[in-house]
Amino acid sequence: MRIDVISIFPDYLSALDISLIGRARQDGLLDVRVHDLREYTHDRHRTVDDTPYGGGAGMVMKPEPWAEALEAVAADSPVERPTLLVPTPSGTVFSQPLARELAEHEHLVFACGRYEGIDERVFPWAAERFDVRLVSLGDYVLNGGEVAVLAMVEAVGRLIPGVVGNPESLVEESHEDGLLEYPVYTKPSSWRGHDVPPVLLSGDHGKIAVWRRAQQLERTRQRRPDLLAEEPSA
Numbered sequence: 001m002r003i004d005v006i007s008i009f010p011d012y013l014s015a016l017d018i019s020l021i022g023r024a025r026q027d028g029l030l031d032v033r034v035h036d037l038r039e040y041t042h043d044r045h046r047t048v049d050d051t052p053y054g055g056g057a058g059m060v061m062k063p064e065p066w067a068e069a070l071e072a073v074a075a076d077s078p079v080e081r082p083t084l085l086v087p088t089p090s091g092t093v094f095s096q097p098l099a100r101e102l103a104e105h106e107h108l109v110f111a112c113g114r115y116e117g118i119d120e121r122v123f124p125w126a127a128e129r130f131d132v133r134l135v136s137l138g139d140y141v142l143n144g145g146e147v148a149v150l151a152m153v154e155a156v157g158r159l160i161p162g163v164v165g166n167p168e169s170l171v172e173e174s175h176e177d178g179l180l181e182y183p184v185y186t187k188p189s190s191w192r193g194h195d196v197p198p199v200l201l202s203g204d205h206g207k208i209a210v211w212r213r214a215q216q217l218e219r220t221r222q223r224r225p226d227l228l229a230e231e232p233s234a
């Protein structure tokens with residue numbers, strides 16, 4: 001998979017050089033390229049933002065640098081229609097199913113917004129060449145898209161075969177089966193007066209599986225009842 005990230009803070013993405021993603025890059029499983037949006041400006045101040053039409057506080061990212069950066073990325077894309085992911089509080093919610101879908105794509109391009117956002121016209125313009133997805137990581141506001149991109153690259157990258165050592169560890173995960181994950185324990189079995197639930201020491205794998213499923217349901221009911229909400233009956 002090829003991943004391009006465009007940002008005015010490319011160094012923010014250096015975290016992608018470390019650990020799992022870093023090794024996947026070395027192993028050639030992931031081809032991650034980070035681009036500085038200011039390389040696509042032509043004025044002395046390398047201007048990427050300007051005041052908002054209609055007034056209001058803050059600044060808006062100018063459309064032209066984005067168009068030039070996206071054209072450059074599309075020019076040497078391995079596919080006809082790369083997927084352009086734009087983190088924004090006003091996007092559809094990122095999820096494990098979406099991460100699984102994106103892990104099948106050949107070329108992902110991430111646009112990191114800053115300030116009050118990117119000029120809206122960039123999205124219909126980009127839609128000529130990209131499958132444009134505005135994606136939210138949650139109902140809160142960050143200063144820019146870089147942190148959200150790190151999260152999405154990790155969520156998607158770890159699903160790519162070979163990136164995570166033991167693919168088994170990808171299956172039993174929160175949200176993989178729509179429920180939260182059961183609690184996990186390791187040695188010592190008694191620790192500062194807190195003991196591991198005895199069932200886990202019983203060696204009875206059937207009982208352990210039943211106990212774990214019950215824990216998933218109880219946790220999901222307590223912390224995320226929304227995940228259990230019944231589909232509205234047709």
Ligand SMILES: O=C(OCc1ccccc1)c1cn[nH]c1
Nearest residue numbers: 088089113136137138142144145
């Ligand atoms: O703040 C976010 O994205 C960065 C961003 C993009 C555009 C303008 C301001 C900030 C975000 C919050 N949830 N998901 C994404």
